[in-house]
Amino acid sequence: MSVIKAFLFDLDGVIVDTAIYHYRAWKRLANELGFDISEAFNERLKGVSRMESLDLILEHGGLTLPEETRTELAAKKNDWYLELVSRMTPDDILPGVPQFFSQVRKAGLLAALGSVSKNAPLIIERIGMQDAFDAIIDGNKITRGKPDPEVFLKGADELEVSPAECVVFEDAVAGVEAGKRGGMFVVGIGSPDVLTQADMVAPSLQELTVEQVLQKAQ
Template identity: 85%
Template structure:
């Protein structure tokens, strides 16, 4: 019998895919600074905090800016991003998510969101999934971004369960590492080559059942 009591979910790439909106906003910023970023480069920003993403983009463009200017640019990018995500709706929930969450409820498992995004509550509200989580840990509640495990260990603590009783669902390398460092069973959603560190890898929640996950944990 599985000892698992809780499922902890990343938001981006697991429940919704706002990567395209992040890309559009970062690309606009890079273009205004006089250079460009590719979709391939943007892949490396997945699961990385806004501040660290900006540092990577500036390094890519060969720019060194003051902290004050960087704060201003990060805020500008976020404004552009929020313009895009404010138009989101339940139609933006990824395929299979509703069915999977229905199974999670039937199994009596606790749920938490573990996202480094400070916009996670807004996105959950827009897609109508705020009530799907008993705990919501976002960028405003943590001091360290992934791959530090803080976002998931705080989620477990808020749910009143131990890390060994948790399964983390992640699509990013940094997120998978965070879950593993937190002492949790990690399901990677995406490519087995990219997410080799995960305990179980599947293309998406659509291709999984709760039973499959619990069996893999036991």
């Protein structure tokens, strides 16, 4: 086994929970188009890129729209979403995250963000965690969304470590698959019934210590 040198974190559902803001913005868009989406349907959009999410929603509403209209709708949803996340503060950081990141630093590990969201830098700034990461990979730096491993492989690359020296923290099925496809040890944040591909699962970072993760991963 390789010695673990770096932890790579998804943003949404691991560090903050912006899923409710995504849901409100997508729901508003669906309502404007004449139909509705449920919270259960919204689960399918987690870890999926903006345009792919829009396509799933349009399919759900039985709509086929030209490329230009789809681009406009995606931009409109993003504007509504940004209105909501721009009000975020450090209070929106999920319980246990600051303590876990403190352990990461004490253990001498590198940390990277691996998010498909193009808004990740804005959120990290709003919650005051810019200094917590040695590298930030977001939707602006990648061409393929999860479950493609590109976002995590780029993270490893920027940190100058091999995939085998990395641990990924993910709450979405697509993200867990991306980490595994990238050849990394994956910690699922959520339910073991859902994140079946993960190497280990915890309800949140609050229920984990860096030592527990390293014992399992190396």
